[in-house]
Amino acid sequence: MQDQVFKSGFVTIVGRTNVGKSTLLNSMLGQKLTIMSNKPQTTRHKIQCVLTGLDYQVVFIDTPGIHKPKHKLGEHMVGTALNTLREVDVVLLLVEAAMPGPGDLYMLEQLRKVNSPVLLAINKIDLVKPADLMPIMATFQQARNFAEIVPVSALTGENIEYLRQVIIGYLPKGPQYYPCDIVVDRPERFIMAELIREKVLHLTSQEVPHSVAVVVEAVEQRSEDLVAVRAVIYTERESQKGILIGKDGKMLKEVGQQARKEIEILLGSRIFLDIRVKVKKDWRNRDIDMRNFGLLEE
Numbered sequence: 227m228q229d230q231v232f233k234s235g236f237v238t239i240v241g242r243t244n245v246g247k248s249t250l251l252n253s254m255l256g257q258k259l260t261i262m263s264n265k266p267q268t269t270r271h272k273i274q275c276v277l278t279g280l281d282y283q284v285v286f287i288d289t290p291g292i293h294k295p296k297h298k299l300g301e302h303m304v305g306t307a308l309n310t311l312r313e314v315d316v317v318l319l320l321v322e323a324a325m326p327g328p329g330d331l332y333m334l335e336q337l338r339k340v341n342s343p344v345l346l347a348i349n350k351i352d353l354v355k356p357a358d359l360m361p362i363m364a365t366f367q368q369a370r371n372f373a374e375i376v377p378v379s380a381l382t383g384e385n386i387e388y389l390r391q392v393i394i395g396y397l398p399k400g401p402q403y404y405p406c407d408i409v410v411d412r413p414e415r416f417i418m419a420e421l422i423r424e425k426v427l428h429l430t431s432q433e434v435p436h437s438v439a440v441v442v443e444a445v446e447q448r449s450e451d452l453v454a455v456r457a458v459i460y461t462e463r464e465s466q467k468g469i470l471i472g473k474d475g476k477m478l479k480e481v482g483q484q485a486r487k488e489i490e491i492l493l494g495s496r497i498f499l500d501i502r503v504k505v506k507k508d509w510r511n512r513d514i515d516m517r518n519f520g521l522l523e524e
């Protein structure tokens with residue numbers, strides 16, 4: 227009998243905003259790790275999630291949505307995404323089940339310089355009729371010779387297991403980079419901040435989301451089963467601060483209650499969560515603020 231070969235490698239999921247990258251990643255990992263929202267551009271960080279099986283390990287790098295930059299943070303997001311393309315073993319391009327739009331064409335153009343295998347996953351197939359899928363697949367295949375095209379629904383889970391197998395099939399022989407119980411390489415503080423930001427995105431209306439950054443400033447073990455967490459939500463304008471706090475502090479209370487529940491699950495402990503809201507004017511255009519918020523790497 228032949229020895230089993232261990233396969234491992236780095237995989238990046240790219241695609242324009244809102245195509246379902248985070249949902250797909252979570253669905254493949256079977257756990258909630260990156261934040262999901264119905265508003266575009268919620269993923270700013272390069273998060274690595276690790277999926278380990280008996281004979282494989284996939285390290286997923288979740289890139290920010292590629293889009294035409296509008297301000298400095300936007301430029302940085304595009305730069306990060308493009309850099310990761312050159313460092314990975316497999317690139318997974320995610321698109322929606324629709325004819326390619328300008329965003330997809332821009333993405334395809336960026337991928338022209340990529341040498342590693344590029345797989346195409348066509349997401350949200352639950353929204354289209356099977357007959358409409360064939361011409362969409364054909365159009366994408368004409369645009370580039372993809373290693374494979376896999377239609378999926380990250381939301382319903384359709385074809386996700388198959389996609390996982392396809393990805394593993396393209397990984398090279400390699401070592402186990404991380405211990406098997408590691409699923410994410412970001413520190414807990416970062417995940418806590420992302421959970422809080424996710425609640426803000428879900429609960430507030432359109433004018434707030436993109437100008438919000440969350441920083442967890444302190445985490446303190448108060449007793450055996452109580453951890454105190456102090457976080458600050460930064461906004462760009464006084465008016466946004468008002469919206470975030472809400473009438474009689476109701477909005478902030480709701481954000482805090484919802485985030486607390488999930489942080490308690492994350493840490494496996496009771497949490498005392500103290501959230502403040504502060505205004506930091508124009509932070510998205512200032513490198514120093516972005517670095518402080520952990521949005522730029524040194």
Ligand SMILES: Nc1nc2c(ncn2[C@@H]2O[C@H](COP(=O)(O)OP(=O)(O)OP(=O)(O)O)[C@@H](O)[C@H]2O)c(=O)[nH]1
Nearest residue numbers: 244245246247248249266267268269291350380381
């Ligand atoms: N119907 C349907 N909706 C989906 C599917 N996958 C994702 N969505 C929805 O699409 C929206 C965007 O999903 P995300 O996973 O946040 O998208 P993203 O590409 O990570 O977005 P950014 O972080 O902005 O780049 C959410 O409302 C998801 O629920 C799917 O297979 N079917």
